[in-house]
Amino acid sequence: MKYIDEFRDSNIAQKIADRICAEVDPARQYSFMEFCGGHTHAIARYGVSELLPANVRMIHGPGCPVCVLPIGRIDHALTLALERNVIVCTYGDTMRVPASGGMSLIKAKARGGDIRMVYSASDALRIAQENPDREVVFFAIGFETTTPPTALVIRNAQACGLANFSVLCCHVLTPSAITHIFESPEVREYGTIPIDGFIGPAHVSIVIGSQPYVQFVEQYRKPVVIAGFEPLDVMQAILMLIRQVNEGRSDVENEFARAVTAHGNVTAQALVSEVFELRPSFEWRGLGEVPYSALRIRPMFARFDAERRYDLVYKPVPDNKACECGAILRGVKKPTDCKIFGTVCTPENPMGSCMVSSEGACAAHYSYGRFKDSAVVIA
Amino acid sequence: MGHGAGGRASAQLIEELFLAAFDNEWLRQGNDQASFAAPLGRMVMATDAHVVSPLFFPGGDIGCLSVHGTINDVAMSGAQPLYLSASFIIEEGFPLSELKRIVDSMAQASRAAGVPIITGDTKVVERGKGDGVFITTTGVGVIPPGIVIDGAGARPGDAIFVSGTVGDHGVAIMSKRESLTFETEIRSDTAALHGLVAHMLAAVPAIHVLRDPTRGGLATTLNEIAKQSGVGMELDEAAIPIASQVDAACEFLGLDPLYVANEGKLMAICAPESAELLLSTMRSHPLGINAARIGTVTDDPHGFVQMRTRFGGRRMVDWLSGEQLPRIC
Amino acid sequence: MCLAIPVQVIEVLPNQQAIIDLAGVRKEISTALLDTVQVGDYVILHVGYAIGKLDTEEALRTLALFGELAMIDTISP
Numbered sequence: 129m130k131y132i133d134e135f136r137d138s139n140i141a142q143k144i145a146d147r148i149c150a151e152v153d154p155a156r157q158y159s160f161m162e163f164c165g166g167h168t169h170a171i172a173r174y175g176v177s178e179l180l181p182a183n184v185r186m187i188h189g190p191g192c193p194v195c196v197l198p199i200g201r202i203d204h205a206l207t208l209a210l211e212r213n214v215i216v217c218t219y220g221d222t223m224r225v226p227a228s229g230g231m232s233l234i235k236a237k238a239r240g241g242d243i244r245m246v247y248s249a250s251d252a253l254r255i256a257q258e259n260p261d262r263e264v265v266f267f268a269i270g271f272e273t274t275t276p277p278t279a280l281v282i283r284n285a286q287a288c289g290l291a292n293f294s295v296l297c298c299h300v301l302t303p304s305a306i307t308h309i310f311e312s313p314e315v316r317e318y319g320t321i322p323i324d325g326f327i328g329p330a331h332v333s334i335v336i337g338s339q340p341y342v343q344f345v346e347q348y349r350k351p352v353v354i355a356g357f358e359p360l361d362v363m364q365a366i367l368m369l370i371r372q373v374n375e376g377r378s379d380v381e382n383e384f385a386r387a388v389t390a391h392g393n394v395t396a397q398a399l400v401s402e403v404f405e406l407r408p409s410f411e412w413r414g415l416g417e418v419p420y421s422a423l424r425i426r427p428m429f430a431r432f433d434a435e436r437r438y439d440l441v442y443k444p445v446p447d448n449k450a451c452e453c454g455a456i457l458r459g460v461k462k463p464t465d466c467k468i469f470g471t472v473c474t475p476e477n478p479m480g481s482c483m484v485s486s487e488g489a490c491a492a493h494y495s496y497g498r499f500k501d502s503a504v505v506i507a
Numbered sequence: 508m509g510h511g512a513g514g515r516a517s518a519q520l521i522e523e524l525f526l527a528a529f530d531n532e533w534l535r536q537g538n539d540q541a542s543f544a545a546p547l548g549r550m551v552m553a554t555d556a557h558v559v560s561p562l563f564f565p566g567g568d569i570g571c572l573s574v575h576g577t578i579n580d581v582a583m584s585g586a587q588p589l590y591l592s593a594s595f596i597i598e599e600g601f602p603l604s605e606l607k608r609i610v611d612s613m614a615q616a617s618r619a620a621g622v623p624i625i626t627g628d629t630k631v632v633e634r635g636k637g638d639g640v641f642i643t644t645t646g647v648g649v650i651p652p653g654i655v656i657d658g659a660g661a662r663p664g665d666a667i668f669v670s671g672t673v674g675d676h677g678v679a680i681m682s683k684r685e686s687l688t689f690e691t692e693i694r695s696d697t698a699a700l701h702g703l704v705a706h707m708l709a710a711v712p713a714i715h716v717l718r719d720p721t722r723g724g725l726a727t728t729l730n731e732i733a734k735q736s737g738v739g740m741e742l743d744e745a746a747i748p749i750a751s752q753v754d755a756a757c758e759f760l761g762l763d764p765l766y767v768a769n770e771g772k773l774m775a776i777c778a779p780e781s782a783e784l785l786l787s788t789m790r791s792h793p794l795g796i797n798a799a800r801i802g803t804v805t806d807d808p809h810g811f812v813q814m815r816t817r818f819g820g821r822r823m824v825d826w827l828s829g830e831q832l833p834r835i836c
Numbered sequence: 837m838c839l840a841i842p843v844q845v846i847e848v849l850p851n852q853q854a855i856i857d858l859a860g861v862r863k864e865i866s867t868a869l870l871d872t873v874q875v876g877d878y879v880i881l882h883v884g885y886a887i888g889k890l891d892t893e894e895a896l897r898t899l900a901l902f903g904e905l906a907m908i909d910t911i912s913p
Contacts, residue, residue, distance in 0.1 A: 129755055129859045131842040131878060131895055138819040143903035145819075165836055166838060173763075175820020194836055219883070220832035247760070247833060248884025250866060273838035274835060276869050277885045331838040334880055334888035356898075357840070359818050364902050386895040387842075387880055387888050396869045396887065487836055496822040499811040691861040755859035759881075761839045835839055835883050 135358030164329035165192030165487030172496035187459035188489030199445035202227035209241035217252035256293035276396035304421035328354035337392025356384040414453035451480035528614035533625035541625035553580035566694030570612035582701035586648030598637035660715035661736035663806040666782035677767030698771030716776035739807025760833035840882035
């Protein structure tokens with residue numbers, strides 16, 4: 129697969145690994161957060177951590193839209209399917225997330241809810257067109273990468289006068305989440321966060337560009353390196369962060385120059401602004417209420433807004449008291465620091481956001497890395 | 508609902524469709540059961556219900572799948588499959604033409620494998636209570652003397668093999684599902700493996716473990732064996748054969764091919780001394796041309812299946828929680 | 837977080853659609869988020885939509901510089 133396989137080459141990986149070992153200062157610790165769940169997944173799946181020296185630690189951030197989707201929002205989707213006889217179209221990622229009462233979309237489907245997994249927002253539109261006598265709702269989750277397609281289908285729905293289609297909008301924003309980490313309680317307590325730099329998201333940055341990250345480095349003096357999705361990209365980005373830390377710099381650097389530009393996809397951004405506006409506040413599972421971090425549908429597209437159409441009122445649902453997701457998402461605790469990790473809380477039975485999707489810090493560690501926790505490691 | 512309630516309508520269905528297709532000495536007797544001489548040796552029985560959707564997919568259909576699947580379950584014990592039974596639950600209104608396609612496919616698969624369907628049953632259920640058609644097949648076989656194959660038979664140091672490319676079947680099925688369509692030539696690998704197994708046992712009678720990695724893929728099967736045998740495993744990702752199109756399709760959908768179903772592949776574990784011979788034997792059979800050694804059994808009380816990644820790193824290949832679904836993240 | 841892959845455009849269709857290819861697997865996708873798309877272009881595909889283009893020269897340059905002593909592209913505040 130062109131432009132994919134080359135970026136997974138093990139010989140180049142070793143070369144970058146050697147460079148990293150040569151350049152790290154043995155007298156200090158380096159802690160970097162990869163914001164994006166896709167990076168967490170790549171690091172786990174390819175075993176990137178194995179190639180890093182012991183004093184370089186990766187902290188898994190909250191950039192997993194499924195992980196941070198609050199229970200209350202899934203409850204809305206469930207209500208629509210089970211009580212309002214709506215065809216609910218959703219991406220596969222949300223199907224197994226447990227919501228209130230142990231219910232999930234996949235369980236609701238077994239109970240007779242008409243819940244259909246789609247690969248693309250346009251599929252939801254098509255289902256609405258093919259079922260004019262049924263109400264169809266698209267459960268729209270995702271960061272800035274996934275938002276433009278939702279904007280397109282809303283615009284298209286309006287253009288063809290579709291009367292039975294609406295969107296349950298749960299799109300969230302990256303920069304706000306990163307800021308929230310910088311503003312967390314630990315910052316006030318310690319005066320700083322235990323993170324030396326960030327690996328910026330790959331595909332979100334294709335849409336928003338590299339420019340939006342400049343404000344962080346200016347305000348918080350921590351370097352940001354935007355990295356592509358492949359393991360070589362991640363390793364190179366780590367090398368670039370190490371260099372910045374060693375040189376005392378805090379700049380925005382772009383490792384993913386083959387796809388990310390300074391201004392991003394302007395067409396997509398314009399489309400999103402046309403259809404969506406900022407919510408003053410939105411609850412992120414594990415992080416609490418985060419200001420200006422999510423989108424809702426503009427009044428002019430109100431009839432495509434499922435929240436308005438079905439009078440849905442948001443009710444927050446708290447997580448298990450022992451759940452440490454909040455601290456883990458902010459990088460101050462590790463999955464193994466959580467009392468219920470691996471015992472009560474497992475991928476089969478997730479208690480909190482970090483275990484819910486395969487990209488969550490806890491799920492990734494459980495599925496790919498927990499062999500490192502045991503005393504016996506077979507070399 | 509005339510069929511399956513006894514009486515002329517049901518007899519007509521059986522006679523015309525099934526008998527004509529499966530036609531053999533047992534079915535011609537027209538009894539509710541079939542009798543055969545008990546073979547000498549340890550007998551094996553296996554059963555499987557087939558509920559695949561879609562019913563027809565590139566490379567196969569529910570019919571041949573149900574024949575191959577049960578033959579394979581029997582064969583994985585080292586047994587020679589002898590006979591099959593087949594029971595059908597058909598949704599009222601299911602098109603006769605499609606039923607005929609399925610039945611003909613089963614007959615062809617059964618004949619090609621040399622394993623006759625000697626008895627069967629059909630029932631029709633109300634519309635909405637089935638998914639077109641469900642098929643349950645049961646198979647019996649006999650294990651040749653001296654063959655001991657068991658999921659608990661893996662030992663530290665043993666070599667682990669797979670008979671060919673992984674993920675073909677699951678991707679072929681997904682490519683036909685509504686809204687996941689791609690135009691691609693990925694075909695299911697559904698096949699009867701008893702011939703390959705016999706070929707392997709002739710060269711290496713002391714094979715420790717055989718299993719076909721169906722639902723949940725290779726990773727699930729390896730974890731099952733590791734748990735049953737109380738061992739760990741060390742895999743080499745670069746050695747696991749995968750067709751480039753299957754790899755690409757998995758990229759599209761965010762699937763890990765190690766967890767995608769196979770229907771014409773087997774996993775084998777044998778002592779290290781026999782490894783080279785087993786591999787060349789597998790490769791000399793048409794269903795094993797892409798066979799590869801993919802790892803080694805290790806002494807690990809935790810039963811972890813670990814893998815050296817293509818990238819040079821290391822990760823666990825864990826159990827799957829639930830069915831793997833395509834993802835956007 | 838967002839599963840997206842580089843794929844090649846092999847046919848441009850009306851209504852802002854295209855057929856793309858990845859190692860022989862083909863799919864019809866939407867190009868409505870991009871201004872222009874030509875046969876031969878590489879685009880980044882996410883949930884059935886092309887969200888950006890891949891600069892193939894930049895890709896080769898990035899590969900060549902992996903692990904080297906100096907790297908590229910700093911955006912000054």
